[in-house]
Amino acid sequence: MSERVRWTWSRVRGPLLALSLFTASAVAAACTENLDGGAACPSLCPEQSEQFRDTVIEAVALDTSLGGFPALGLASNLVLANRPDTLVTRAVMRFDQLITAFSPNGGSAIDSITTVDSVFLKVPLDTTGRRGAAPIAVQVYDVDTTANDSTTSVVRALFRADRLIGQLTVTPNTTGDTLRIPLSRTVMQAKIAAKGRLRVGLRLSGPGQLRLRAFTLGIGSSTLQYDAASDTLYRPIVVPAGTTISGAPSDVNLAYSVYAITDVGSLPPGPNTLVVGGYPAYRTYLRFNVPLRITDSSTIVRADLLLTQRPSRFTNAADTVAVFPLVPTTTVDVTDLRRVLDLAAEGTLTGLDTTRFVPRDSGQKAINVLGLARTWRALPTNVPRALALRIGLEGSQPAELRFFSRTAPAALRPKLRITYLPKSEFVLP
Incomplete structure (x- = not known):
C-alpha cells in the first residue's frame, strides 16, 4: 500500500x-x-415484542335483576310446594272442552254421557333430583267461577273446604312418574250434564314439595280421564288440558291452560344485590363499558366476570345448580329490559359455558366470558356490550343465587378480569 x-x-x-x-x-x-407509541423496536430488535397484560376493571355500567321468569305458561315443569318459611305454591289446570258423548261398546251409535266411573286427574311427575320421604297430601279443588278467574286473588279464594273434590296421599321418594288423583264422580257428572267445564286447583297439605311435569307443549301434559258408566268395554275418555278465554289470542289461552300461583316465594333482591333463579325466577342483566384500547385494539385471551356471592338460604340451598349465560342482541333503541331479556340468545350457542354454583356458598366466583368479549370488537356501536344470567331449570326448581351488585362496597362489586395482548403495527422508525 x-x-x-x-x-x-x-x-x-x-x-x-x-x-x-x-x-x-x-x-x-x-x-x-419502552416505546408505547409504536412498534419501531420490534423491527430493530426482533427478539422484543408486546407483553400480555392483565387487568381487573370495574366495567359494569348497569346491573339489575328482573323477576317473573319464565313467562306464564312457558315452564316445562311446575313446583308444587308447601314450605311456609320459604316457598308455598299452587297449580291450576283447566279442562274447558269436556267430552259429553260417546259410542257405547265401540258401536256406531252416539249416546250422551249421563253417569261416569273412575274419574281421575293424571299428572306426570319429574322424578329427578332429591325427593322427600315424608307423606304429603295432594288436594284438588274445583276453582271454576263466573268471576274473572284470570285474577290470582279470585282463584286463591276458591281453595276452600266446600270445593275439595279429590285428594291423594303420596310419599315423594317412592312415588312413580305419574300421580293418579281420584276426583268426585258427582261433580264430574254435574259438569257433563250442564255441558260445562272443569277447572281445578292443586295444593299440598303437609310440608313437602313435588315437581309436576304438567305442561310441556302437549308432551306428557296433565289429562282428565273418566269412563262412561254404561260402556262395558271400559275405555277411558281422555281430555287434555286446554282453555278458551273469550277474545284472547292463542298464546294467552296456552298460558292459562296450566299455570302456577306463588303464595310465598323468593324475596326481592334488595339493596346491593343481584339474584339469579328463585321462584318465581329472577334473571340478572349486566351492561359493560370496556375501554376501546382493550376491545378494539388488542387480542383478548382471557376474560372472566368476577362476582362476589352472598349465601342464600332459600329452598334447595345445598344443591349445585347451573347458571346459563344469555347474550342480549337488541340495540339501544329497546329500553325495556324485560323485552331485552326475552329476546336474548342462549350464550351456549356462541361458545359460552355454563357455570355451576352452590346457593349457600359465598365469596368471589368467576364466570368465563371470553367468547363474549371477543365479539365486542365486531358489534355495531348501537348494540350494548352486555350479558344476562339465568338459572338452570328456570321455573321448575326453586334454588336461587345472590351476588353483590355495582352499588355494593368497592371490594364486592362485579368486575371484569381480562388478559390481552396490545395490538402491534409493524412500522419502521
Whole structure:
C-alpha cells in the first residue's frame, strides 16, 4: 500500500469507527426503551415484542335483576310446594272442552254421557333430583267461577273446604312418574250434564314439595280421564288440558291452560344485590363499558366476570345448580329490559359455558366470558356490550343465587378480569 493510501485510510478510519459506535449505542437504546407509541423496536430488535397484560376493571355500567321468569305458561315443569318459611305454591289446570258423548261398546251409535266411573286427574311427575320421604297430601279443588278467574286473588279464594273434590296421599321418594288423583264422580257428572267445564286447583297439605311435569307443549301434559258408566268395554275418555278465554289470542289461552300461583316465594333482591333463579325466577342483566384500547385494539385471551356471592338460604340451598349465560342482541333503541331479556340468545350457542354454583356458598366466583368479549370488537356501536344470567331449570326448581351488585362496597362489586395482548403495527422508525 502506498503512503498516500495509508494516509487516507488513517484519516477516515477514526470517523467511521466513531459512527459505528454511535449507531450501536442508538440501537441498544432503542431496544431497551419502552416505546408505547409504536412498534419501531420490534423491527430493530426482533427478539422484543408486546407483553400480555392483565387487568381487573370495574366495567359494569348497569346491573339489575328482573323477576317473573319464565313467562306464564312457558315452564316445562311446575313446583308444587308447601314450605311456609320459604316457598308455598299452587297449580291450576283447566279442562274447558269436556267430552259429553260417546259410542257405547265401540258401536256406531252416539249416546250422551249421563253417569261416569273412575274419574281421575293424571299428572306426570319429574322424578329427578332429591325427593322427600315424608307423606304429603295432594288436594284438588274445583276453582271454576263466573268471576274473572284470570285474577290470582279470585282463584286463591276458591281453595276452600266446600270445593275439595279429590285428594291423594303420596310419599315423594317412592312415588312413580305419574300421580293418579281420584276426583268426585258427582261433580264430574254435574259438569257433563250442564255441558260445562272443569277447572281445578292443586295444593299440598303437609310440608313437602313435588315437581309436576304438567305442561310441556302437549308432551306428557296433565289429562282428565273418566269412563262412561254404561260402556262395558271400559275405555277411558281422555281430555287434555286446554282453555278458551273469550277474545284472547292463542298464546294467552296456552298460558292459562296450566299455570302456577306463588303464595310465598323468593324475596326481592334488595339493596346491593343481584339474584339469579328463585321462584318465581329472577334473571340478572349486566351492561359493560370496556375501554376501546382493550376491545378494539388488542387480542383478548382471557376474560372472566368476577362476582362476589352472598349465601342464600332459600329452598334447595345445598344443591349445585347451573347458571346459563344469555347474550342480549337488541340495540339501544329497546329500553325495556324485560323485552331485552326475552329476546336474548342462549350464550351456549356462541361458545359460552355454563357455570355451576352452590346457593349457600359465598365469596368471589368467576364466570368465563371470553367468547363474549371477543365479539365486542365486531358489534355495531348501537348494540350494548352486555350479558344476562339465568338459572338452570328456570321455573321448575326453586334454588336461587345472590351476588353483590355495582352499588355494593368497592371490594364486592362485579368486575371484569381480562388478559390481552396490545395490538402491534409493524412500522419502521
